[in-house]
Amino acid sequence: MTTLALPDNICSPQDLTALILEIREYARWYDHETIKRRSGTVTTTTSPVLSVTTANYLRSFTKDGSTLGPNQLDELLHELETYKKTAPTITLTLAAPAPESIKKTLTNWCRRELSPNILVAFDFNRTLLGGMVVRYGSHVHDWSLRRNLMNTKQSFTEVLTHV
């Protein structure tokens, strides 16, 4: 089990995969540049463009703003791969595509209350109206507004009768 802690904006397995790909590409480029520098080659190539999330994540490992070495990057990639393989994943289906703030809030709640290394995948289904459907492994919990309406329709008709 890895001791890595992911930020709340890297919540889903897709986010983690994207992070691993960017870091791997960066590590490859960094490795090449290091070899060129050692061999005295003057020509250099521009570094691959990293997303803000990946840049902030890499920056969070150094205190003085320096970059990680090739070995550290390889270790980090290895740990991230392990994290991806071992981390539990929960899927939350909402009534609309979740904005970043909601994602962060819900991911923070899940990592705080359920498991610190949990990955949260987000999906949406407009027919839910509100609430959410939570799927973890083979368990599905429907806590949507639609389900509430379906369950309480008898009382709803009674209310309509009295109107």
Next chain:
Amino acid sequence: MDTTLLMQIFILINAVVLGAVVTLAIQYARAHRANKPAPQVAPPVESVVFDPAVKRQILQEAETNFRRVVSSSVTSLENDLINTTAKLRTQLEKFGHDAENEEAARYHKTIEELHNEAKTILGAAQTAITGHQTDLTAKLTERQEALEEQLIEKITGLEQELVKRQAELQAELNERQAELEARLAKHHAELRTNFVERQAKVEAELHRHQTELEAALKEREVSLAKIQSSLDSDLTKRRAELEDQLTAEIAAKQAFLAKQLDTKLSDAVTSFLLEALQHNVDLGAQAPYLTALLDEHKAELLSKVEGTP
């Protein structure tokens, strides 16, 4: 047959003799024709000496004469042989015809004799058969007459015995009939007496049964009236129960239909709400609600997450 055999033997002997003669003639002819040196004749103590030319001429003439004689002899013998052969053939043909005619005549004669003999035998046999038939017919007639006489005698005896037996049977029959009539009269009288007694008994029994049946009938009528009244009361009670049950069923059916109506109506309203609201979802406003929802089901989620290896 013997004549033919003798003729054949004679012809064979002739052929052998003729062969021997021909063989001798041929041998002589060949002996004379061969160029044998003339036998040396001892020179005569001649007193006459011939000229060699004359001598040679004489010899040639002698040889020519000898050849002529031999040739004429051979020709004569050949002619004789041809004549003999022709005669023999003629004779043989004649003998053959004679033998054939003789054999045919003898054969016909034999057949005729056999035919006559057979005719004679058949006539004798016919005569014998006719005589035998006559004898048999006479014997058969005699035998038939004797049998008829015996049969007539037997029939006569049987008829007499039959008449006698019939008389006996008639007498016995009359006797039995009289006896049966007497017994019948007696039984008739007894039966009449018994019948009167039985009739009185049956009438008494019938009267008694009729009385009992009337009593049972009255009792059954009373019982039926009771059952009728009981059935009427049960029927009324059952009708009331059925009416109550029917009322309850109708009420239940009404409630079920009303419930179904409510369900359909609520489904329709829910569907309408779903259609109307799903395009206007604001998750930002739902954030506290979502967090509260997770808090509410935290224990349930936690058990699932911790339960996973």
